[in-house]
Amino acid sequence: MRYLENVPSEKPLSRIGLGTWQFGSKEWGYGDDFAAEAARIVVRAVELGISVVDTAEAYGFGASERIVGDALREEGLREKVYVATKIFPFFPIAPVVVNRGKASAGRLGVERIDLYQVHQPNPLIKDGQTMPGMRQLQDEGLVADVGVSNYSLARWKDAERQLGSPVLSNQVEFSLAHMDPLDDLVPYAASQHRVVIAWSPLGQGFLSGRYDADNRPANGVRNMNPLFLPESFESARGLLDTLREVAGNHGVTMSQTALAWLLHQPNVIAIPGASSVEQLERNAAAAEIDLADDEFAELTTQARAFHRPARTDALKASLARRLHR
Numbered sequence: 001m002r003y004l005e006n007v008p009s010e011k012p013l014s015r016i017g018l019g020t021w022q023f024g025s026k027e028w029g030y031g032d033d034f035a036a037e038a039a040r041i042v043v044r045a046v047e048l049g050i051s052v053v054d055t056a057e058a059y060g061f062g063a064s065e066r067i068v069g070d071a072l073r074e075e076g077l078r079e080k081v082y083v084a085t086k087i088f089p090f091f092p093i094a095p096v097v098v099n100r101g102k103a104s105a106g107r108l109g110v111e112r113i114d115l116y117q118v119h120q121p122n123p124l125i126k127d128g129q130t131m132p133g134m135r136q137l138q139d140e141g142l143v144a145d146v147g148v149s150n151y152s153l154a155r156w157k158d159a160e161r162q163l164g165s166p167v168l169s170n171q172v173e174f175s176l177a178h179m180d181p182l183d184d185l186v187p188y189a190a191s192q193h194r195v196v197i198a199w200s201p202l203g204q205g206f207l208s209g210r211y212d213a214d215n216r217p218a219n220g221v222r223n224m225n226p227l228f229l230p231e232s233f234e235s236a237r238g239l240l241d242t243l244r245e246v247a248g249n250h251g252v253t254m255s256q257t258a259l260a261w262l263l264h265q266p267n268v269i270a271i272p273g274a275s276s277v278e279q280l281e282r283n284a285a286a287a288e289i290d291l292a293d294d295e296f297a298e299l300t301t302q303a304r305a306f307h308r309p310a311r312t313d314a315l316k317a318s319l320a321r322r323l324h325r
């Protein structure tokens with residue numbers, strides 16, 4: 001495993017982390033039995049040197065936090081893990097932030113949350129009302145680092161002003177299928193010792209090569225993801241072909257190559273979710289892949305040429321499928 005070297009955190013931050021939205025969340029469709037596999041995924045992740053484990057109070061309405069917390073009760077695991085969770089920002093004024101942080105720590109069974117993130121920017125309640133709650137949690141020792149998620153660069157900087165100290169990370173959608181953070185968030189993180197945490201780093205499996213227009217994943221989350229529309233696969237043909245070719249050069253999978261593309265950039269951590277221990281093992285191994293600069297450049301060029309359909313197109317397609325059932 002590789003770790004970020006230039007970021008001031010109490011624990012080492014692995015460049016591949018573990019996303020746990022899948023845990024206890026009906027919308028991924030992995031079934032009730034998945035909780036046992038989820039626990040094995042956490043334990044194996046730590047064995048492989050993954051320290052960053054990301055969850056949220058919103059995932060499965062707390063179920064993901066509970067599954068992660070239960071897994072971390074195994075002896076010796078907790079201290080190796082940098083536990084990251086998120087507040088769902090419904091009315092995130094300071095006292096609410098403090099109460100919800102305590103509730104998350106309770107579900108996780110931890111005395112200290114290593115990274116507490118605001119899941120989404122609230123359009124009405126500004127960070128001047130939210131960050132004092134985060135500061136109180138830090139002062140009380142319940143939270144080590146504060147992060148945000150889905151924030152623009154301007155709002156990230158404003159959150160730092162309101163907190164009065166660094167907001168260590170911004171967790172955003174970032175992959176070969178969604179490259180916006182490349183231009184502003186990554187340079188900021190690299191120059192300021194901050195972290196960009198890439199969510200959906202595999203485009204929810206779109207970049208794995210496992211799916212195509214005739215073989216789409218069937219579950220609630222991905223039915224609503226425009227990446228899995230036929231026109232998306234058509235537009236991504238050059239990108240997916242290049243991904244396959246570069247993967248072949250290294251004798252690895254397309255998913256691993258998509259992760260290696262992210263890690264080629266400074267101060268980026270990728271947090272892929274996994275539906276099995278085997279996937280988790282392959283994702284962890286991606287940390288060791290070094291892409292050549294020309295491979296990175298070609299993948300970036302192909303990714304810039306890809307046009308992802310609008311989310312409303314996925315909504316329309318999903319409705320049409322229901323009507324024709």
Ligand SMILES: NC(=O)c1ccc[n+]([C@@H]2O[C@H](COP(=O)([O-])OP(=O)(O)OC[C@H]3O[C@@H](n4cnc5c(N)ncnc54)[C@H](OP(=O)(O)O)[C@@H]3O)[C@@H](O)[C@H]2O)c1
Nearest residue numbers: 019020021199200201202203204205208255272273275279
């Ligand atoms: N902050 C936010 O707003 C936000 C939003 C979304 C996600 N997140 C976080 O980011 C994490 C990751 O994002 P995500 O789960 O949406 O998408 P992702 O990591 O891009 O995709 C995960 C899915 O890809 C497939 N997969 C994983 N590893 C694979 C491998 N090695 N080979 C082939 N397929 C593989 C699995 O699905 P199948 O096996 O079923 O194909 C898995 O469920 C989440 O778990 C969550 O913690 C945060």
